[in-house]
Amino acid sequence: DAGVTQSPTHLIKTRGQQVTLRCSPKSGHDTVSWYQQALGQGPQFIFQYYEEEERQRGNFPDRFSGHQFPNYSSELNVNALLLGDSALYLCASSLFKTSGQTGELFFGEGSRLTVL
Amino acid sequence: AQKITQTQPGMFVQEKEAVTLDCTYDTSDQSYGLFWYKQPSSGEMIFLIYQGSYDEQNATEGRYSLNFQKARKSANLVISASQLGDSAMYFCAMRDWTGNQFYFGTGTSLTVIP
Numbered sequence: 001d002a003g004v005t006q007s008p009t010h011l012i013k014t015r016g017q018q019v020t021l022r023c024s025p026k027s028g029h030d031t032v033s034w035y036q037q038a039l040g041q042g043p044q045f046i047f048q049y050y051e052e053e054e055r056q057r058g059n060f061p062d063r064f065s066g067h068q069f070p071n072y073s074s075e076l077n078v079n080a081l082l083l084g085d086s087a088l089y090l091c092a093s094s095l096f097k098t099s100g101q102t103g104e105l106f107f108g109e110g111s112r113l114t115v116l
Numbered sequence: 117a118q119k120i121t122q123t124q125p126g127m128f129v130q131e132k133e134a135v136t137l138d139c140t141y142d143t144s145d146q147s148y149g150l151f152w153y154k155q156p157s158s159g160e161m162i163f164l165i166y167q168g169s170y171d172e173q174n175a176t177e178g179r180y181s182l183n184f185q186k187a188r189k190s191a192n193l194v195i196s197a198s199q200l201g202d203s204a205m206y207f208c209a210m211r212d213w214t215g216n217q218f219y220f221g222t223g224t225s226l227t228v229i230p
Contacts, residue, residue: 041222042220048216056216058217104163
């Protein structure tokens with residue numbers, strides 16, 4: 001049973017560039033959330049995708065955008081990179097419940113982005 | 117606004133001893149979920165234990181138990197019989213009433229000493 005897989009694992013960009021991070025959810029999961037984890041901090045919610053739509057968004061600027069594909073995989077795009085965007089980007093998948101409550105999150109190992 | 121507070125940046129425990137990691141939370145929601153995750157150096161967040169706000173019994177999962185004190189808004193993690201492999205960062209998290217967003221604390225670094 002494949003868990004959550006993310007790519008790339010590490011990447012280095014320069015200020016102003018754009019980056020795309022990819023995520024395949026755990027088998028059977030239909031919901032993907034993205035989190036940003038700065039060094040020494042806990043993860044912060046960026047947004048969540050379900051049924052190919054953004055369901056909820058955290059306090060992140062429009063430079064952060066995403067997409068979910070029919071196979072439930074997802075991409076996170078960040079435009080006009082800033083030094084402060086350097087962080088570990090974690091993808092988490094879950095199974096949407098009819099109650100509306102997201103179940104426990106299963107995380108990938110993350111994509112570590114360094115902006116120079 | 118939701119907030120998770122973990123006041124212990126680092127903790128040390130002797131192998132085979134028990135350790136308690138503290139977590140307090142702040143929310144005005146009646147319905148919420150509390151989670152603990154372990155993050156080894158690989159970066160992956162590993163789910164450990166869950167407690168629902170309406171659960172009257174404290175959650176247990178193997179060597180992990182959650183000491184839930186609703187009136188005090190605390191959800192401490194207890195790890196019994198610590199093992200060397202328990203050395204990692206531990207994060208307390210809360211799922212809000214919408215069920216879509218998780219709020220994480222700043223984490224506690226646990227080191228198990230042989």
